[in-house]
Amino acid sequence: MPFMAQPMAMCAANLGTVGKMVEARRFIAELQHPPSVVWIDPEPMGSAYAGIGDEANALIWYQRALDERSPNMVYLKADFIPDRMRQHPKFQEILNQLNFPR
Numbered sequence: 301m302p303f304m305a306q307p308m309a310m311c312a313a314n315l316g317t318v319g320k321m322v323e324a325r326r327f328i329a330e331l332q333h334p335p336s337v338v339w340i341d342p343e344p345m346g347s348a349y350a351g352i353g354d355e356a357n358a359l360i361w362y363q364r365a366l367d368e369r370s371p372n373m374v375y376l377k378a379d380f381i382p383d384r385m386r387q388h389p390k391f392q393e394i395l396n397q398l399n400f401p402r
Contacts, residue, residue, distance in 0.1 A: 303335050306372075309344035313381045316351030324352050341365070343372035350382040358382065359390045366394055373398060 312327035328348050334340055346361035362382075365373050376382070377400045385391045 303338045305338055305340045306344045309348040312348035313351035321352055341370050341372055342368055343370040347381040350385055355385055362394050
């Protein structure tokens with residue numbers, strides 16, 4: 301079975317958002333050790349951490365996604381997962397760097 305990093309990260313994000321932290325953390329733990337040939341897109345990982353309320357790790361992954369030019373960053377402004385983080389200055393800085401229209 302192929303390692304499906306992005307769907308796993310989004311499952312973790314959504315599970316965390318609805319309060320199923322144990323299940324969400326299982327997905328995140330599995331994502332911490334991907335096969336060596338698998339690239340983990342940092343944006344869904346940021347959302348996975350945002351979903352469980354881990355702002356520090358979410359911001360690290362979102363910054364990494366910005367630095368690596370993750371194609372999924374185009375969804376960041378409209379994504380409901382990081383809603384709890386919207387007022388965080390670092391999150392606002394990341395959004396500003398994406399140059400979304402205001």
